[in-house]
Amino acid sequence: MKTDRKASHALSKRQGRREFLIKTGGILAASAFGAVPLRGWAADPVNIGALYPTTGSMAQIGVGCVAAAKLAVEMINDAGGIKSLGGAKLNLIISDVQSDTTVTRTETDRLITSNKLSAIHGCYASALTLIASEVAERAKVPLITGSSSDQLNKGRTYTFTPFARASQFAQAQLRMSRLVSEKPKVAVIFENTAFGTSTSNGLREQAAAEGVEIVLFEPYSAGFTDASPLINKVKSSGANALFSVSYLNDLILIVRTVKQVGLNVAINGGSGGFVIPDFYKNVGKLAEGLQGVAHWNHDVSDDAQKVNAEYKKRTGEFLFEYAGGLVAQTFMLADAIERAASADSQKVREALSTLDVSKGFAAMAPGGKVKFGPDGKNIYGHPVGVQWQNGDLASVYPSEDARTPLMKT
Amino acid sequence: MLETVAQAVINGLLIGGIYALVSIGVTLIFGVVKVVNFAQGEFVMIGMYISFFLANQFGIDPLVSLAVSIPVLFVVGVLIQHFLIRRVLGPNDMPQIFLTFALSLLLLNLALMLFTANYRTVHTSYSDEAFHIGGLYIPEAKLIAFVVAMALSGALWVFLHTTDLGKAMRAAAQNRDVATLMGINPNRVFCVALGIALALAGAAGSLLMPFYSAYPFVGQVFVLMAFVAVVLGTLGNVIGALIASLMMGVAESLGIQFVGADSGLIVVFAMLLLTLAFKPTGLGGGRAR
Numbered sequence: 001m002k003t004d005r006k007a008s009h010a011l012s013k014r015q016g017r018r019e020f021l022i023k024t025g026g027i028l029a030a031s032a033f034g035a036v037p038l039r040g041w042a043a044d045p046v047n048i049g050a051l052y053p054t055t056g057s058m059a060q061i062g063v064g065c066v067a068a069a070k071l072a073v074e075m076i077n078d079a080g081g082i083k084s085l086g087g088a089k090l091n092l093i094i095s096d097v098q099s100d101t102t103v104t105r106t107e108t109d110r111l112i113t114s115n116k117l118s119a120i121h122g123c124y125a126s127a128l129t130l131i132a133s134e135v136a137e138r139a140k141v142p143l144i145t146g147s148s149s150d151q152l153n154k155g156r157t158y159t160f161t162p163f164a165r166a167s168q169f170a171q172a173q174l175r176m177s178r179l180v181s182e183k184p185k186v187a188v189i190f191e192n193t194a195f196g197t198s199t200s201n202g203l204r205e206q207a208a209a210e211g212v213e214i215v216l217f218e219p220y221s222a223g224f225t226d227a228s229p230l231i232n233k234v235k236s237s238g239a240n241a242l243f244s245v246s247y248l249n250d251l252i253l254i255v256r257t258v259k260q261v262g263l264n265v266a267i268n269g270g271s272g273g274f275v276i277p278d279f280y281k282n283v284g285k286l287a288e289g290l291q292g293v294a295h296w297n298h299d300v301s302d303d304a305q306k307v308n309a310e311y312k313k314r315t316g317e318f319l320f321e322y323a324g325g326l327v328a329q330t331f332m333l334a335d336a337i338e339r340a341a342s343a344d345s346q347k348v349r350e351a352l353s354t355l356d357v358s359k360g361f362a363a364m365a366p367g368g369k370v371k372f373g374p375d376g377k378n379i380y381g382h383p384v385g386v387q388w389q390n391g392d393l394a395s396v397y398p399s400e401d402a403r404t405p406l407m408k409t
Numbered sequence: 410m411l412e413t414v415a416q417a418v419i420n421g422l423l424i425g426g427i428y429a430l431v432s433i434g435v436t437l438i439f440g441v442v443k444v445v446n447f448a449q450g451e452f453v454m455i456g457m458y459i460s461f462f463l464a465n466q467f468g469i470d471p472l473v474s475l476a477v478s479i480p481v482l483f484v485v486g487v488l489i490q491h492f493l494i495r496r497v498l499g500p501n502d503m504p505q506i507f508l509t510f511a512l513s514l515l516l517l518n519l520a521l522m523l524f525t526a527n528y529r530t531v532h533t534s535y536s537d538e539a540f541h542i543g544g545l546y547i548p549e550a551k552l553i554a555f556v557v558a559m560a561l562s563g564a565l566w567v568f569l570h571t572t573d574l575g576k577a578m579r580a581a582a583q584n585r586d587v588a589t590l591m592g593i594n595p596n597r598v599f600c601v602a603l604g605i606a607l608a609l610a611g612a613a614g615s616l617l618m619p620f621y622s623a624y625p626f627v628g629q630v631f632v633l634m635a636f637v638a639v640v641l642g643t644l645g646n647v648i649g650a651l652i653a654s655l656m657m658g659v660a661e662s663l664g665i666q667f668v669g670a671d672s673g674l675i676v677v678f679a680m681l682l683l684t685l686a687f688k689p690t691g692l693g694g695g696r697a698r
Contacts, residue, residue, distance in 0.1 A: 057526055059525075060525075060527065189670065192671045218669070218670050219669070219670065219671045220665075220670035220671050221670070221671045221673070221674065223626075223630055224630075224673075225424055225427075225621070225630055225631065225634070226420060226423075226424040226661075226662070228416075228420035228423075228424075228548070228662070229417055229420055229421075229661075229662045229663075229665035229666050229670070229673065230665060230670045232413060232416055232417060232420070232666055233665070233666060233670065236413060248528050248622075249528050249622045249624065252528070252530060252622055253620075253621070253622075256536065256537050256620065257548075259537045260537060260538070260539035260546060260548045261539070261546055262539070262541065262546065278527075282528060282529075282530045282622070283530075284532045286537055
C-alpha cells in the first residue's frame with residue numbers, strides 16, 4: 001500500500017508542468033460549467049453515503065449492492081425527490097471499502113469529512129459495518145444497515161438495523177426443520193472457524209427449547225477435498241434434516257454427495273452465500289428444494305416484486321437478499337428526510353428513530369412493518385425462511401410471509 | 410459397521426487416485442531433475458480452468474478436454490524446464506526453491522486477477538450420479554477419475570520401463586553424472602520429465618472438474634497431500650508415491666469417520682510421522698524405481 005503511494009507520488013513529480021496545467025485546468029473548467037447551472041434551478045441535493053466492497057474478496061455481492069443502491073435513488077428522484085425540501089434530489093456518493101477493515105475505517109472517515117452527508121448505508125459484511133458504524137457514531141451521522149451482527153445494536157445511537165438479527169436466524173432455522181418432520185432429528189455440520197462455530201453453537205443452545213433433537217454436531221476443516229466421509233457420518237446418525245454451516249465450495253460438495261449417497265434429508269444451508277443467484281448457477285437442479293434463511297426476499301411484498309422486476313431487467317438476476325433490503329433502506333432514509341424537512345444528519349437521525357411504516361417501498365421487509373426500538377433494532381424484524389423452487393428463491397416460512405408452501409423433498 | 414468401514418475405504422481410494430496424479434508429478438520431477446516443484450498444485454489449477462472454459466464456452470466434457478489439458482501442460486512443462494529451471498540447476502538448492510515457490514505465487518495471483526476468486530463448477534450428466542451396490546455407493550465421476558488416474562500411472566510405468574527415453578530418465582534419476590557419461594542428454598531428459606509431470610497435474614485438474622470447484626487456491630489443497638505422499642513413498646519413487654497416495658486417501662477417510670471430520674488429516678500426519686521415525690527413507694525403500 002505504502003509503496004504504491006510512493007510510486008504514484010514519484011510518477012506525478014515526473015509529469016511536466018504543462019501537462020499538469022492542462023489536466024487540472026480541464027477538470028476545473030468542466031466542474032465550473034457542469035455544477036453551477038445545476039444549482040440554478042434545483043434545490044440542493046441531499047447527500048447519501050454508500051459504503052460497499054466493490055473490489056476484493058466480497059466484491060461480487062458489493063457490486064450488486066451498488067446497483068441496487070443506484071436503482072433505489074433513481075426511483076426516489078424520479079418520483080419527485082424530497083418534497084419537503086422543494087423536490088431535492090438524493091445524491092448517492094459511493095465509496096469502495098475494498099473488503100478490508102482498515103480501508104473501511106479510512107474511507108468512512110474520508111466520506112464523512114469531505115462531504116456533507118445526511119445519512120450513510122453499508123457495508124453488507126458485518127465485520128466492515130461494525131467499523132463504519134463506529135466512525136459514523138463519532139461523527140453523529142446516522143447509518144442504516146442490513147448487516148446482522150447483534151453487536152450493531154449495542155451502545156450505539158446512530159445505527160439502525162431494520163432487518164433480522166443474527167441471533168434470530170438460528171431460531172428460524174430450527175423452526176423450519178419442524179415443517180419437515182414432527183420430530184426433527186438434525187445433523188449440524190459446520191466448518192471449524194469463528195463463523196461456523198458461533199453459528200452452530202447458537203443452533204445447539206436453542207435446539208432443546210424449540211423441540212429439536214440434534215443427533216450429530218460435527219465440525220470439519222473448511223476446504224476439504226471430499227465430502228463423502230462427512231456425509232457417511234450424517235447417514236450413520238439417522239438424521240432427517242441437515243444444517244450445513246458452510247461456505248459455497250464446501251456446500252456444493254456436500255449437496256452433491258448427499259445426492260450421490262441417495263440420502264433423504266432436508267438440507268438447510270442458512271444464509272449468506274446460500275441465498276444469492278450464484279448458488280443456483282453453481283449447483284444447478286440439485287439446489288431444488290434446498291432451504292435457507294434470509295433477512296429479505298424478493299417476494300415479501302408486491303412492491304418488492306416490482307423492484308425485483310426492474311433489477312432483473314438491469315442485471316439479469318433476481319434481487320438478492322442484501323440488495324433488496326438496501327432498496328427498502330433507501331426508502332426508509334427518504335421517509336425520514338421527508339419528515340425531518342432537513343438534510344441535517346442529526347435531524348435525520350431523530351426522524352429515523354420515530355420511523356413507523358407499514359406500506360410502500362420502505363416497508364419491504366418480512367412482516368411488512370418497520371419501527372425502530374431504542375437500540376436501533378426494528379421491533380418487528382424477523383428472518384424469512386426460503387426454499388429454492390424452480391430456480392427461484394421462494395419464501396416459505398413463517399406463515400405470514402410464506403408465498404408458497406414448503407416443497408417436501 | 411462393516412459397511413461404514415467399506416464405504417470409507419472406497420471414498421478414500423477414489424480421492425487417493427487424484428492425490429496420486431499430483432504426487433507422481435512431484436516425485437518424478439524430484440527424482441529426475443532433483444528439484445522440488447512447489448508450483449505443482451497451481452498446474453492442477455490451470456488444468457481445471459482449461460476444462461472449465463472448454464466446458465463453459467464450447468460445451469466440451471471435462472473428460473474430452475483431457476486431450477487439451479495434457480498436451481498443453483506438457484508443453485508448458487518443457488518450456489518451464491528449458492527457460493527457467495535449467496538456469497538454476499547447480500550445487501545450491503536455494504535458487505530452485507525460490508524459483509518454483511515464486512512461480513506458484515505468480516500463477517496463483519495471476520489466476521486471482523484473471524479469473525477472480527469465484528468458484529467455478531462444471532455440471533455433467535454423471536456429476537451427481539452414483540453406482541449403488543448393496544448398501545454401498547460409488548460416485549460415477551470419481552470412479553472415472555480414479556480409473557483414468559490409474560491408467561495414466563500405468564502408462565507412465567510402462568514408459569519408464571520399456572522405452573529408451575524412459576530408461577534414460579530412470580538412469581538420470583539414479584546417477585546423473587554416470588548417465589551423462591553414457592551419452593544421455595540430461596537437458597532433454599529433464600524437459601520430458603517436467604513435461605510429463607505437468608501433464609499429469611493437468612490431467613488431475615481435468616478429472617477433478619466434474620466433481621470439484623475450480624478457484625485460484627484449489628491447487629494448495631491438493632499439493633499438501635502430494636508432498637506428504639511423496640515423502641511417505643520415498644522421494645523420487647513413482648510407485649511409492651502412488652501407493653502412499655492411496656493409503657493417505659484411505660487414512661484420511663477413516664480418520665474423518667472415526668476420529669472427527671476436522672481431524673482426518675491428523676491420521677495422515679501421524680502416519681507420516683511414524684514412517685519418518687521408523688523408516689526415514691519412506692515406505693518405498695531407499696531406491697528410486
